[in-house]
Amino acid sequence: xxxxxxxxxxxxxxxxxxxxxxxxxxxxxxxxxxxxxxxxxxxxxxxxxxxxxxxxxxxxxxxxxxxxxxxxxxxxxxxxxxxxxxxxxxxxxxxxxxxxxxxxxxxxxxxxxxxxxxxxxxxxxxxxxxxxxxxxxxxxxxxxxxxxxxxxxxxxxxxxxxxxxxxxxxxxxxxxxxxxxxxxxxxxxxxxxxxxxxxxxxxxxxxxxxxxxxxxxxxxxxxxxxxxxxxxxx
Numbered sequence: 001x002x003x004x005x006x007x008x009x010x011x012x013x014x015x016x017x018x019x020x021x022x023x024x025x026x027x028x029x030x031x032x033x034x035x036x037x038x039x040x041x042x043x044x045x046x047x048x049x050x051x052x053x054x055x056x057x058x059x060x061x062x063x064x065x066x067x068x069x070x071x072x073x074x075x076x077x078x079x080x081x082x083x084x085x086x087x088x089x090x091x092x093x094x095x096x097x098x099x100x101x102x103x104x105x106x107x108x109x110x111x112x113x114x115x116x117x118x119x120x121x122x123x124x125x126x127x128x129x130x131x132x133x134x135x136x137x138x139x140x141x142x143x144x145x146x147x148x149x150x151x152x153x154x155x156x157x158x159x160x161x162x163x164x165x166x167x168x169x170x171x172x173x174x175x176x177x178x179x180x181x182x183x184x185x186x187x188x189x190x191x192x193x194x195x196x197x198x199x200x201x202x203x204x205x206x207x208x209x210x211x212x213x214x215x216x217x218x219x220x221x222x223x224x225x226x227x228x229x230x231x232x233x234x
Contacts, residue, residue, distance in 0.1 A: 004147035005046070005158040006231060008178045009167050010038060012221070017195045018188035019164055026058055029184040033218040036066075041180065043069035045082045045159040047113075047150060050099075051166035052088035061102035062161070063110065070104055080104035083111035083155065087141045087166075091116055091124045100131040113153075115146045143173050168197040171228075178233060179210070179226040182218075 012029035013019050021027045030038070042048060043064045050060060063081045064070050070080040081104045086093070093099075093114075100112055112132035116124045121136035128134055137145040150158060160170060170176040181196075213233065214225040227233060 003151045004144070004175070005150055005155045006178070006233075007147070007158050007160060007170060007176045008041070008045070008180065009160045009170060009176050010041065010180045011162060011167060011196055012182040012184060013196050014184055014186050014188045016187050016189060018190070018193045019162070019196050020194050021188050022190050022192040027188070029186075029221075030182060031184075031219045031221055034182055034221050034223070037218060037223070039065045039069065042082060042159060043073060045157045046155040047083040047085050047111075047158050049085040049087070049158060049160045049166070051163050052086055052090075052093055053165065054161070054163040055086060055093055055097050055099045057163075059098050060161075061098045063102055063104050067105060079110060081110045082159070083113060083153075085113045085115070085150070085158070087115040087137075087146060088124075089117055089140055091120050091127060093128070095128060095131050100128070113150075115141050115149075117141055143169060143175055147175065164194045164196060164198055171197055174229070176228050177231045178213075179224075179228055181224045181226065183222045183224065185220050 011019060012034070014029065019029070043066070048062045050062065054060065062084045064073065073080055084099055086099060103110055114124060114128055114132050114134050115137045116134060117139040118136040119139050121134060125134045135149055137149060147158075160166060160176070211227045212224065213227045216223050
């Protein structure tokens with residue numbers, strides 16, 4: 001693609017590569033220091049994307065938590081939190097989920113954008129039009145079409161926070177520029193649990209080694225920062 005946002009994947013895993021367990025309760029892999037780092041990264045992005053499964057499972061608010069960082073964004077003429085983005089093949093989302101209803105402190109408006117297949121676009125607009133903007137991007141939804149539309153909307157830096165299938169799709173398509181991989185000091189060891197990028201159909205271009213750009217310890221977790229392509233880090 002000639003023009004698309006810089007795409008940063010963000011994920012936390014266990015030592016053995018799992019992003020959750022299979023209990024139904026959310027497994028906390030990050031610690032407070034890492035959550036604060038994620039908040040800092042969010043504050044520098046134009047949009048945050050998660051898959052529909054993450055919204056159904058975790059009900060994330062996807063907001064910048066720090067009042068200081070929200071104020072810094074406003075001082076630069078930006079909204080207090082990045083635009084929230086999701087993609088869904090079925091449109092099976094609850095309009096009362098926090099993705100749609102959560103706002104930064106002070107009730108600042110935050111943009112919300114849903115990408116759906118062409119075949120259900122009218123149905124999705126009727127269901128979500130009061131709480132989000134709905135855009136179609138092929139049938140099924142194509143990542144390149146979605147990224148092109150985001151670029152046209154002024155999104156230059158996109159943070160992708162999950163889940164496993166969404167991360168895998170970006171990697172398999174060669175559309176990810178950077179990966180922030182946090183490793184937590186525990187093992188899951190359950191084949192029924194989701195693993196990072198487990199659904200990838202890896203093309204040869206993505207099988208080779210990627211470049212480690214940094215490593216740091218945050219309490220009891222380790223952050224590894226990888227550059228995945230040729231685009232310079234923003």
